[in-house]
Amino acid sequence: MKKTALSLLLVTLALGARAAEPIKLGEYASLTGKEAGFGQTSHQGIVLAIEEINAAGGVLGRPLELVAEDNQTKPGESATAVKKLISRDKVVALIGEVSSGRSLEAAPIAQQAKIPMVAPAATNPKVTQTGSYIFRVCFIDPFQGTVMAKFAKEDLKARKVAILSSVSNAYSLGLAKFFKETFIPAGGEVVTEKNFSEGDKDFRAQLTAVKAAGADAVFVPGYYTECALIVRQARDLGLTMPFFGGDGWEDEQLLKIGGEALNGCYYSTHFSAENTDPVVAAFTAKYKARWNGESPGAFSALGYDAVYVLADALKRAGATDGPKLRAALAATKAFPGVTGVTTIDKDRNATKSATIIALKDGKATFFKTVAP
Secondary structure, X not given: OOHHHHHHHHHHXXXXXXXXOOEEEEEEEOOOOOOHHHHHHHHHHXXXXXXXXXXXXXXXXXXEEEEEEEOOOOOOHHHHHHHHXXXXXXXXXXXXXXXXXXHHHHHHHHHHHOOOEEEOOOOOOHHHHOOOOEEEOOOOHHHHHHHHHHXXXXXXXXXXXXXXXXXXXXXXXXXHHHHHHHHOXXXXXXXXXXXXXXXXXXXXXXXXXHXXXXXXEEEOOOOHHHHHHHHHHHHHOOOOOOEEEOHHHOXXXXXXXXXXXXXXXXXXXXXXXXXXXXXXXXXXXXXXXXXXXXXXXXXXXXXXXXXXXXXXXXXXXXOOOHHHHHHHHHOOOOEXXXXXXXXEOOOOOEOOOEEEEEEEOOEEEEEEEEOO
């Protein structure tokens, strides 16, 4: 073969190799640690979506590659993980986090680097307020707080509510605030409000105050470990009223920790595998087949939708650079997903319905859907 022809062949092969280089997406999540249930289920949804997209030919003629970092559910680790993903791994976008607090750690770094970030389930309004490169595919806490305030009055028929919230959790404090802003003007009364911290295991002092206050129901906008322990200890103290919370309750560990004590409790979330919608049914079947019969939860579904929203934006942008991808994400309208139809509003939030889950007979069952 002539030298010129060989050179042309090598150039052609090199161009082909570059064209097939993967598009790197970075994920930072709690894959280990106290809240690993959140990160692991979201991760499984993300992995399934990427596998499906790659099997269908990828995006822009290139496969997607997931680079995942474990923040170990530790403060500060999300910022470290995101810095690595951006500077070392050269990801074009970030997926994460489920937790609002950990999303708030990472968001300023993504914003400064002009790397779009899509949070699957971080519901605190402050997350997207960080800047124009920060998005989410879930509803936000003002909507969730309003939903649960109306649910307390209309479904639980509660007039007097006690609130137990975590002082170390932006999600918990925000949800408590938005709940009160709807419940009190509607004629409800918050008879006592007590605090706890992440990692606490003894809630008897707070629950004794709840018992003395004569609450009809108790709102606990926290994460599943503490919420399950709170309800168990409440039942031991003779409190029989319903406890209810937000999507922080969403994990299979909730029932494993709380057991039968959780009967008669409720929480709001983003998705139910019991939904008979064909799109949901198809996703549930694929998820079970991929993950050894495990049923998908809300964070699995939101992780899955986050990848597909990103893939759709990449296709419309026709490129992977930050500003073009950011603009395409901001223009997302009526994108059909397994958690509902996603439209990104001017504040980079998704407008979504909420699902209410009832806990009974040791199971989490679909109760109702509440539209925005």
